[in-house]
Amino acid sequence: MSTVRLVGDADAGPEVRAVFDDIRATRKTDFINNFWRALAHHPPTLKRTWESVKQVMAPGALDPLVKELLYIAVSATNGCEYCVRSHTAAARAKGMSEAQLGEVMAIVGMANETNRLATGYQVPVDEVFMKVPD
Amino acid sequence: MSTVRLVGDADAGPEVRAVFDDIRATRKTDFINNFWRALAHHPPTLKRTWESVKQVMAPGALDPLVKELLYIAVSATNGCEYCVRSHTAAARAKGMSEAQLGEVMAIVGMANETNRLATGYQVPVDEVFMKVPD
Amino acid sequence: MSTVRLVGDADAGPEVRAVFDDIRATRKTDFINNFWRALAHHPPTLKRTWESVKQVMAPGALDPLVKELLYIAVSATNGCEYCVRSHTAAARAKGMSEAQLGEVMAIVGMANETNRLATGYQVPVDEVFMKVPD
Amino acid sequence: MSTVRLVGDADAGPEVRAVFDDIRATRKTDFINNFWRALAHHPPTLKRTWESVKQVMAPGALDPLVKELLYIAVSATNGCEYCVRSHTAAARAKGMSEAQLGEVMAIVGMANETNRLATGYQVPVDEVFMKVPD
Amino acid sequence: MSTVRLVGDADAGPEVRAVFDDIRATRKTDFINNFWRALAHHPPTLKRTWESVKQVMAPGALDPLVKELLYIAVSATNGCEYCVRSHTAAARAKGMSEAQLGEVMAIVGMANETNRLATGYQVPVDEVFMKVPD
Amino acid sequence: MSTVRLVGDADAGPEVRAVFDDIRATRKTDFINNFWRALAHHPPTLKRTWESVKQVMAPGALDPLVKELLYIAVSATNGCEYCVRSHTAAARAKGMSEAQLGEVMAIVGMANETNRLATGYQVPVDEVFMKVPD
Numbered sequence: 048m049s050t051v052r053l054v055g056d057a058d059a060g061p062e063v064r065a066v067f068d069d070i071r072a073t074r075k076t077d078f079i080n081n082f083w084r085a086l087a088h089h090p091p092t093l094k095r096t097w098e099s100v101k102q103v104m105a106p107g108a109l110d111p112l113v114k115e116l117l118y119i120a121v122s123a124t125n126g127c128e129y130c131v132r133s134h135t136a137a138a139r140a141k142g143m144s145e146a147q148l149g150e151v152m153a154i155v156g157m158a159n160e161t162n163r164l165a166t167g168y169q170v171p172v173d174e175v176f177m178k179v180p181d
Numbered sequence: 182m183s184t185v186r187l188v189g190d191a192d193a194g195p196e197v198r199a200v201f202d203d204i205r206a207t208r209k210t211d212f213i214n215n216f217w218r219a220l221a222h223h224p225p226t227l228k229r230t231w232e233s234v235k236q237v238m239a240p241g242a243l244d245p246l247v248k249e250l251l252y253i254a255v256s257a258t259n260g261c262e263y264c265v266r267s268h269t270a271a272a273r274a275k276g277m278s279e280a281q282l283g284e285v286m287a288i289v290g291m292a293n294e295t296n297r298l299a300t301g302y303q304v305p306v307d308e309v310f311m312k313v314p315d
Numbered sequence: 316m317s318t319v320r321l322v323g324d325a326d327a328g329p330e331v332r333a334v335f336d337d338i339r340a341t342r343k344t345d346f347i348n349n350f351w352r353a354l355a356h357h358p359p360t361l362k363r364t365w366e367s368v369k370q371v372m373a374p375g376a377l378d379p380l381v382k383e384l385l386y387i388a389v390s391a392t393n394g395c396e397y398c399v400r401s402h403t404a405a406a407r408a409k410g411m412s413e414a415q416l417g418e419v420m421a422i423v424g425m426a427n428e429t430n431r432l433a434t435g436y437q438v439p440v441d442e443v444f445m446k447v448p449d
Numbered sequence: 450m451s452t453v454r455l456v457g458d459a460d461a462g463p464e465v466r467a468v469f470d471d472i473r474a475t476r477k478t479d480f481i482n483n484f485w486r487a488l489a490h491h492p493p494t495l496k497r498t499w500e501s502v503k504q505v506m507a508p509g510a511l512d513p514l515v516k517e518l519l520y521i522a523v524s525a526t527n528g529c530e531y532c533v534r535s536h537t538a539a540a541r542a543k544g545m546s547e548a549q550l551g552e553v554m555a556i557v558g559m560a561n562e563t564n565r566l567a568t569g570y571q572v573p574v575d576e577v578f579m580k581v582p583d
Numbered sequence: 584m585s586t587v588r589l590v591g592d593a594d595a596g597p598e599v600r601a602v603f604d605d606i607r608a609t610r611k612t613d614f615i616n617n618f619w620r621a622l623a624h625h626p627p628t629l630k631r632t633w634e635s636v637k638q639v640m641a642p643g644a645l646d647p648l649v650k651e652l653l654y655i656a657v658s659a660t661n662g663c664e665y666c667v668r669s670h671t672a673a674a675r676a677k678g679m680s681e682a683q684l685g686e687v688m689a690i691v692g693m694a695n696e697t698n699r700l701a702t703g704y705q706v707p708v709d710e711v712f713m714k715v716p717d
Numbered sequence: 718m719s720t721v722r723l724v725g726d727a728d729a730g731p732e733v734r735a736v737f738d739d740i741r742a743t744r745k746t747d748f749i750n751n752f753w754r755a756l757a758h759h760p761p762t763l764k765r766t767w768e769s770v771k772q773v774m775a776p777g778a779l780d781p782l783v784k785e786l787l788y789i790a791v792s793a794t795n796g797c798e799y800c801v802r803s804h805t806a807a808a809r810a811k812g813m814s815e816a817q818l819g820e821v822m823a824i825v826g827m828a829n830e831t832n833r834l835a836t837g838y839q840v841p842v843d844e845v846f847m848k849v850p851d
Contacts, residue, residue, distance in 0.1 A: 048581060049302050049303050050302055052581055080307045081304050082298075082299055088413065088417060089413075089416075091421070091504065092420065095421075095501055095505075096295065096424070099497055102493065103288055103497075104288075104291075108278060108280035108283075109250075109284045109285070113247055114284070114288055116243075117251060117289070119837070120251045121258050121289055121292035121293060121296065122292060124833060125297075125394065126661065126662050127296040127300055128306065129299040130296050130299055131836065131839060132311065133306070133307070135310075145314065145587070145625075147242045148586075148587070148625075149242075150243045150625070151837075154252060155251070155255055156830040156834045157233055158264070159829040159830055160233075160829050161230065161234065162264050162829070163794055164220060164226070164822060164825075164826045165216055166263070166793055167822045167825055168185055168220070169182070170215050170219045171183060172263055172267070173214045175212070175214075176214070177266065180279065180453075180454070182713055185815070223815075223816070223820070223823065225823070229635055229638060236627065236631060257431050260434050260796050261796065266437065266452060269452045279490065283491025284491070286494065287497075289435055290429070290498070293427040294424040294425065294427055297391050297423050298420055300396075302420065303396060303399060313584060313588050315588065316571070317570050317571050317573060318671045318849065319850075348575045349572050349575050350567055350572050354566065356684075357682070357684075357685025360685055360688065360689045363689075363769055363772060364562070367562075371555045371556055371765075375548070377518075384511075385556045385557070388523055389523070389526050393564040393662065395568055397568070397572050398560070400574050403578075404580070412510060413582065417510075418516070419511070419519060422519045426519070426527075428498070429498065431529075432487075432488065432498065433487075433531040434529055435452075436451050436488070436490070437452050439531075440483070441482045441535070443480070444535050444538045445534065445718055446538070447719070448721075449722065525703030528698075530702075533703060537720045547721070547758065550721070550758075550759075551758060551761075553703075554759065555765075557699050558696040558697070558700045558703075558766070561698070562696035565660060565692050566688060568662045569659030569692075584841060585838050585839050585841060586838055587838055614845070617840050618831070621840045622838070632831065632834065636827060639824055644814060644816035644820050645821070652779075653787060653790045657824075657828035658828060663833075663835055663836055665836070666831060668847065672846045680778060681850065682778035686773075686777050686778050689773045691791055693770060694791035694795075695795065696766070696769075697766065697800060698800050699797075700752075700756060700762070700766065702797055704720055704721055706751050708798065708803070712802040712805075713802065714806070716809070
């Protein structure tokens with residue numbers, strides 16, 4: 048149970064309804080997942096977040112599947128169950144193989160390990176890593 | 182300055198030297214970055230970590246560049262300066278474009294935002310995200 | 316289920332009972348929530364934590380409601396379900412409106428996003444932000 | 450030094466220039482801090498992030514100073530130096546007293562402590578905290 | 584329910600079976616906990632992680648019980664329910680007293696508090712803490 | 718440079734001076750490190766934090782050196798430079814060997830890795846880990 052009431056279609060005011068309609072049109076499905084129904088508690092946050100996610104996850108210099116894998120990596124690192132489950136499902140829907148999921152998890156694990164080793168020993172950054180492209 | 186002495190080539194015992202040799206052979210460079218010189222403080226950790234990183238970052242079901250992008254995403258989320266800088270440099274060396282870096286950062290930012298919104302509202306996981314492939 | 320037995324009133328030794336009595340007197344309610352019943356597993360931690368929370372959350376230079384909002388912001392960032400739920404309830408009891416909760420969550424989300432962008436790009440601190448008041 | 454070149458006024462393309470102009474007009478100052486100059490590396494992220502921050506930090510159901518205090522609390526919890534310093538400066542510019550800063554830090558410290566105690570003992574959420582307003 | 588199928592003994596291929604056999608032999612029990620059954624989804628991660636954990640948790644310069652307490656401290660800080668519960672059980676099996684658990688939790692709480700105070704005030708490191716042993 | 722002025726002995730009011738005196742007496746040294754000089758910005762936080770740390774770190778069911786090792790583990794996980802450096806120094810002063818530091822770091826690294834694997838796969842807690850001692 049969320050800390051706020053999930054907004055159903057019947058309860059949605061015009062601002063919320065417009066976002067729900069755009070989610071449905073963009074994703075070509077009638078299904079609206081609970082994340083958006085909870086954000087609808089505060090319509091400006093719903094609208095801003097949806098428009099931001101839509102922009103960020105659209106195809107660009109990175110493949111949409113790679114974008115989902117990055118989302119899983121951050122969500123596992125932050126310990127967000129909702130986000131791990133929803134983005135794992137989304138990545139599978141975009142073609143992620145089980146071997147790819149296994150490699151994502153292996154990297155997430157190793158990166159969390161080496162991040163703490165670098166911090167725990169306070170390793171100084173090598174000069175060569177300080178170069179910035181023109 | 183790290184909390185332990187960085188191990189130079191002249192100070193390296195045989196266990197450490199063997200790992201340093203393998204790093205040089207695998208990466209086809211004479212350069213050993215500070216992370217490995219700090220881990221050499223504890224030879225079993227140096228050896229285990231290098232072998233793990235070598236296995237995890239090798240080409241597999243994911244492209245080596247995608248693996249570096251995942252590493253950057255975790256490191257930025259954890260706030261590890263050393264790791265952000267070294268893996269950003271590594272990703273550029275593997276061909277990451279500036280547009281790709283921009284998209285990685287955009288996703289890292291959004292994922293951190295939506296992770297906290299899902300947690301802050303305690304959004305319940307939708308049934309449809311609970312399915313596991315056979 | 317917690318990892319330790321929750322201490323009921325009948326099981327409470329004198330040190331625990333004294334803290335429970337002070338919680339009841341301070342909050343003007345008979346209800347002791349599970350957090351305190353779990354901490355009672357280690358009486359010095361119960362006593363120290365209760366006295367600290369009582370001091371920190373008392374009215375001062377900040378309004379008690381603002382203090383609860385800060386608590387929610389930290390708890391959502393850390394992903395602590397118990398803390399998010401108990402402090403959201405406490406803030407509502409102190410008069411938090413649903414619009415205020417919506418704004419807290421919007422800020423928590425944005426701050427988590429921009430924190431990672433600043434770290435992910437390793438943005439150097441501007442001189443002007445380094446000034447300290449006399 | 451950031452991992453990307455900071456964009457100066459002379460290097461800014463039209464999209465970046467438009468955002469910089471809006472930052473200057475909104476904040477009534479000529480100063481553009483490094484965060485925005487780094488985000489300008491990826492113009493869509495600059496534009497989206499600025500518009501989001503402008504919307505979220507505007508006066509609403511919460512006072513602008515309270516919004517800055519919430520930003521400090523998240524930034525200290527996440528360990529983002531840039532964000533701690535810039536939002537502490539911003540809060541002082543909006544009238545935060547040193548006593549208020551002291552109370553924010555006291556709450557941030559206690560919330561981080563009790564978050565971990567609740568998680569470390571896996572305290573079950575009390576029924577009474579599960580109620581959602583209609 | 585995990586995001587991947589837990590691997591039962593009957594489904595285990597030879598690589599997985601070899602690791603399960605070693606877990607059973609090392610721990611002198613027939614029981615394989617869910618963590619390993621989930622990792623078996625990706626056999627190289629199962630094998631690498633088991634061998635690493637076996638090496639790291641073996642008796643050495645630190646007592647095995649102290650090692651479990653360190654594991655609990657990290658797991659509580661990261662908010663990992665599975666890890667808190669499994670390592671609390673493991674520590675009890677190795678003789679951890681309830682008073683010791685209480686002290687671990689007290690330290691975890693205080694360290695999380697003072698970590699955020701040091702970061703929130705951006706306290707500069709004292710010269711005396713920068714010395715490294717020869 | 719901290720975000721607040723560090724309080725020198727000459728600037729200390731009576732409340733701060735009393736805490737500084739107790740730190741000196743307890744630690745049998747004239748040296749007051751910067752953490753306490755920053756907290757002195759808000760005297761009630763200085764006093765409460767010092768008394769709490771003094772109580773928590775005193776000898777008890779755990780050895781004082783083990784307590785320092787736990788503090789290092791949390792601080793490395795949270796990425797607090799000040800805390801990593803000051804508690805590594807404190808642990809060495811209490812007799813920590815370099816081999817012990819190496820093992821602490823190895824465990825911190827592995828725990829961060831397995832925490833993320835357990836969360837990333839959403840591994841369900843085994844029944845056997847849910848037992849609570851009477």
